[in-house]
Amino acid sequence: MNSMFAKFKILQRPYANGLQEVLSPFQMSEAQWGLIRYIYEVGPATNSEIALYWSVEKPSVTALAQKLIDQQLIYVVYGTDKRKKVMHLTENGIAKYQQLKEAVHTFQSSLLEGITKEECEIVENVLEKLQQNIRK
Numbered sequence: 001m002n003s004m005f006a007k008f009k010i011l012q013r014p015y016a017n018g019l020q021e022v023l024s025p026f027q028m029s030e031a032q033w034g035l036i037r038y039i040y041e042v043g044p045a046t047n048s049e050i051a052l053y054w055s056v057e058k059p060s061v062t063a064l065a066q067k068l069i070d071q072q073l074i075y076v077v078y079g080t081d082k083r084k085k086v087m088h089l090t091e092n093g094i095a096k097y098q099q100l101k102e103a104v105h106t107f108q109s110s111l112l113e114g115i116t117k118e119e120c121e122i123v124e125n126v127l128e129k130l131q132q133n134i135r136k
Contacts, residue, residue: 015111022107026100031064033100036073036089040097044077044088068093 019030028036038053039045047061054061065087068074073093076085089097112120 018107018111019104022103023100026096026103028096028100032068033104035061035064035068035087036093036097036100039074039087039089040094044086046084046086050087 016030019033023030023033034054035050038050047058047065050061051058065074065076069076071092072090073096074087075090076087078085
């Protein structure tokens with residue numbers, strides 16, 4: 001196995017565990033945070049758009065969205081086609097995003113200690129190319 005991919009695999013679990021430690025006091029999972037972050041940063045979205053972006057099945061997003069609806073963090077607006085449901089953040093959802101973003105940023109910044117901005121840009125570019133290649 002290419003050592004770069006081995007390093008990605010080894011890094012994934014400790015990162016996910018650390019992120020979950022940050023999110024737990026907010027009663028939030030990594031997936032819930034991801035959905036809130038997507039809607040805040042990209043804009044209102046359908047379950048299908050999220051599922052495609054995350055490369056998961058639509059029912060996974062539907063269940064996740066329902067939990068956030070129950071917590072009054074997102075709401076759904078029906079399009080002209082009743083099958084099209086667009087998710088939006090509530091005021092509580094926006095406030096939760098801002099709270100979580102600060103905590104996640106602090107965690108991620110601690111991981112970047114000793115890493116230059118240029119090194120981060122190189123990694124981002126490589127990851128973007130890998131993402132493009134994997135979707136071919």
